[in-house]
Amino acid sequence: MKADPFDQRRLLELQATDTAIAQLEQSLKTLPEAERIPALQREAIRLRDQVSAREAGIADLDRDIARVEKEIAVVTKRANNDRDRMAAGSVTPKQLEGLQSELESLANRQNELEDQQLELMETRERLEATLAGHIDQLKNSQAAQQEAERARDAAVAEVDEKIAHHRQQREHLSASIPSSLVELYEKVRAKKPIAAALLRLRSCESCRIEKSPADLAPIRAAGPDEVLRCEECGAILIRTEESGI
Numbered sequence: 001m002k003a004d005p006f007d008q009r010r011l012l013e014l015q016a017t018d019t020a021i022a023q024l025e026q027s028l029k030t031l032p033e034a035e036r037i038p039a040l041q042r043e044a045i046r047l048r049d050q051v052s053a054r055e056a057g058i059a060d061l062d063r064d065i066a067r068v069e070k071e072i073a074v075v076t077k078r079a080n081n082d083r084d085r086m087a088a089g090s091v092t093p094k095q096l097e098g099l100q101s102e103l104e105s106l107a108n109r110q111n112e113l114e115d116q117q118l119e120l121m122e123t124r125e126r127l128e129a130t131l132a133g134h135i136d137q138l139k140n141s142q143a144a145q146q147e148a149e150r151a152r153d154a155a156v157a158e159v160d161e162k163i164a165h166h167r168q169q170r171e172h173l174s175a176s177i178p179s180s181l182v183e184l185y186e187k188v189r190a191k192k193p194i195a196a197a198l199l200r201l202r203s204c205e206s207c208r209i210e211k212s213p214a215d216l217a218p219i220r221a222a223g224p225d226e227v228l229r230c231e232e233c234g235a236i237l238i239r240t241e242e243s244g245i
């Protein structure tokens with residue numbers, strides 16, 4: 001294949017643009033801005049679990065507290081009834097004795113229940129304080145995650161813009177190169193990332209292999225419009241004043 005040496009050199013520009021696009025696309029996968037996001041997501045899940053566990057614990061305590069309060073109400077009512085009966089005076093001395101003894105045990109039971117109630121309320125208070133701490137941590141973690149996502153989105157948008165710019169450049173560039181040469185380039189590029197390589201100081205810039213004097217002989221002998229391929233890697237070999245031949 002023959003092509004104007006000037007057009008051949010433009011393949012290097014096309015290659016540079018493609019390399020830049022590939023690097024930008026790769027950089028999207030390893031954005032430093034996105035690095036923290038998975039850890040923050042895991043932290044949010046952990047904190048949400050802790051919040052749920054504490055909330056469930058508080059709900060359990062509330063049920064226990066309600067049960068104790070109900071029992072206290074029953075005991076109080078019973079004691080009030082006993083006292084009313086005693087005050088009415090229509091009881092025998094034996095009944096009075098029975099009522100006094102019952103009032104005593106009711107008072108003991110009430111004390112017990114009130115101690116339980118106090119203990120449950122104290123535990124609830126401690127749980128509430130822990131819950132508040134977890135909720136604060138969760139809010140901070142969610143805010144950090146949102147911030148990281150905003151930073152990542154901004155970084156992605158910036159890279160996307162650069163890629164779009166390079167693609168536009170590439171379109172202009174490939175339209176300015178003879179189509180047969182572009183077709184060859186695309187065919188090679190489908191197999192390897194560096195399809196057009198400069199021969200610099202007798203080395204192919206794609207495979208980095210230095211040409212032996214025997215390999216150089218046909219390169220030297222070829223006319224400037226001859227399209228050469230690297231014997232080693234198949235890249236289109238572009239000769240310039242840097243080629244050292």
Ligand SMILES: [Zn+2]
Nearest residue numbers: 204207230233
């Ligand atoms: Zn090569």
